[in-house]
């Protein structure tokens with residue numbers, strides 16, 4: 001096989017893999033949106049079959065031969081082909097770690113664990129989910145041991161979601177955060193809390209749907225390539241830059257909840273929509289890691305969406321859709337949207353206390369994977385950490401250990417990427433300020449210069465570069481969590497006058 005033949009075969013193979021992934025993704029999306037509850041049974045079978053086919057395709061002799069040919073001519077390959085080769089080699093190692101039967105079992109477990117988690121959460125009964133979580137942890141440990149026995153199993157988990165992340169790096173990051181966030185929370189707690197009654201006005205759901213349309217326009221999400229649906233837990237799913245879907249949830253008396261879900265998921269969607277289409281149908285399509293992804297979503301949600309300029313710009317639309325808001329000023333909304341207070345639910349947490357929610361999960365995951373705790377003890381441990389880190393008492397499993405879906409999808413190692421992403425975003429902001437009048441751009445309502453900046457430095461590359469490369473390219477300097485801490489302190493100074 002010549003190099004050119006190998007590249008052509010690789011294109012063909014990746015198109016087939018895309019097709020299977022596309023079908024599975026649509027099934028998942030359907031499961032989360034329109035499908036009836038019991039549909040998880042047939043969906044699990046179909047997903048198992050499709051995952052089996054994908055496994056065969058990726059691990060087949062002919063696929064391995066393509067990689068061997070490319071590897072033996074590595075010095076003739078361009079950067080993108082080298083990256084494809086490296087990503088595939090890593091993935092192949094993972095897939096070959098367990099036999100196909102176990103791989104299919106794992107895929108089916110994901111589907112069943114998701115249903116069990118939904119039921120457990122609905123009934124606020126951790127016992128329903130526990131046996132599934134135990135199997136998820138066992139599988140995670142098995143993968144870690146088989147794929148990379150030379151590193152700590154939890155390092156394997158972290159690297160899976162943020163290429164290059166280790167416990168050592170994560171702990172240095174978290175301790176830098178702790179040092180300045182803990183005293184900041186104490187200062188905020190001693191200051192007068194903003195009045196948040198504006199956040200609780202009755203905002204009819206039909207009008208909130210109209211608000212979502214306005215937000216999507218303001219973010220610059222093209223509706224012919226990006227759809228919006230409704231699910232209990234908002235998420236983004238993507239196939240190519242021509243098909244990205246976001247979801248949100250509506251609560252009549254909590255319009256900010258949906259508003260910031262749309263902006264958050266919209267940030268994920270903008271990233272996916274901005275990937276160079278030349279990478280579509282290859283393994284270089286899509287955002288590179290969860291850390292970089294969350295740096296986009298949390299940038300739009302917090303740095304853009306919770307800024308005074310953005311709220312000022314949106315204010316006339318809010319009043320038009322919900323006249324009761326007219327009793328309040330834009331400044332009232334700004335302060336309510338930035339209220340910082342330790343709380344129970346991560347996704348509803350403010351920017352300042354948010355990283356503490358992540359640290360709880362980080363500590364727990366580390367213990368779960370190291371076998372330092374058994375699954376039956378996890379709720380108690382969760383509640384104890386919430387008391388210790390956030391000073392709040394967890395009243396039940398639903399608002400405690402069952403609040404997030406990640407563990408049901410084997411997303412162990414995922415959470416730190418949220419905190420890292422937030423911190424990356426603050427450093428993008430500092431860099432953008434050198435090049436544009438950021439506040440004026442946000443207040444103008446036309447975010448095009450911000451999209452252009454992120455698109456050029458980050459989005460276009462998809463997965464063709466490592467997260468380290470992308471950060472260096474965007475920031476022109478090493479990552480430094482100090483920017484994030486400065487940003488949080490300045491924000492609180494502005495909101496609380498401290």
Ligand code: ZN
Nearest residue numbers: 264268294297
């Ligand atoms: Zn997100």
